[in-house]
Amino acid sequence: WCLDGRGVLLRSLWDVRTDLAEGRLVQVLPDYRQDADIWAVHTSPLMSSAKVRVTVEFLRDYLALHPSPVNH
Structure with a gap:
């Protein structure tokens, strides 16, 4: 969904690390933290x-x- 450019999501960094590193996703709220x-x-x-x-x-x-x- 987000990889198609359709919105924002809240995921663990370990879950999207590869997509961030390869530029498929962009972190938009780097200072926001949610306990998990x-x-x-x-x-x-x-x-x-x-x-x-x-x-x-x-x-x-x-x-x-x-x-x-x-x-x-």
Whole structure:
């Protein structure tokens, strides 16, 4: 939609980084910030699943080491 020149959108920088770098999108409000927390919501029995547990732990560790580039 925005890539067709039809308007403005609010997206995470990591989601549009390539389009910005290659000039397909232009950042129009660089000082505007919107919180976008990430939550891992699950039922208790689901957390006993190794796949779910490993995924949640990976995301927790990865995001701790790679904070958002817009958090100053």
